[in-house]
Amino acid sequence: MAKEILCAFGVDVDAVAGWLGSYGGEDSPDDISRGLFAGEVGAPRLLKLFERYGLRTTWFIPGHSMETFPEQMKA
Template identity: 70%
Template sequence: MSKKKIYCAFGTDIDSVAGWIGSYGGGDSPSDIQRGIFATEVGVPRLLRLFKKYDLRTSFFVPGHSLETFPKEMKMIVDAGHEIGAHGYLHENPVAMTPQQEEDVLVKSIELIDKLTGKSPRGYVAPWWEMSSVTAALLKKYGFSYDHSQGYRDFQPFYARVGDEWNVIDYT
């Protein structure tokens, strides 16, 4: 009996310090900053060793702030043959931004990834796992192939639903 191959999609978010600043306002917290630094300076090399041991390729979704703040670790990811995907700049919530702000952040992220890897990113993970009403259109406009933060199907590719509106029920 021949062995069957099993394919899995691995996505690794490297939020570093950006995750604490952009999500939780931790820019003035030494503990939050230290956790972000540890995650990158210690966590990234550990993950790379683990992935190498098991011959795994993954997609690292990295905020632009992390790309700029930790160039050595980001280069290690690329040199190990892993993909870099977009994940905001400072892990800002797309729903909390204007459409223009969201586009500006996406463009800056694309530029930083292109500078590091020599090519535009194909993958995206929404910071906060939130999409605004324009996120899908922006991803299409800038040539993204997939969004790893969507969870509509588990084993099948799908096109994201956009334009749905839901009625909010007031229970007061």
């Protein structure tokens, strides 16, 4: 008998934390670049990946990321 294995996926989007300094790090061009990539490229890629495999996920998104990337975050 095959053993059933369950797995949960949670996504934490904190795309603009680097701009706000809310994570305790320094503001830098690298942080800004990562934040833009996360909101504009990373989140849509994850949505497509999860959809392709029929995976249900839970997303945790701070208000400041939702305000900065409203179209990407409403999916």
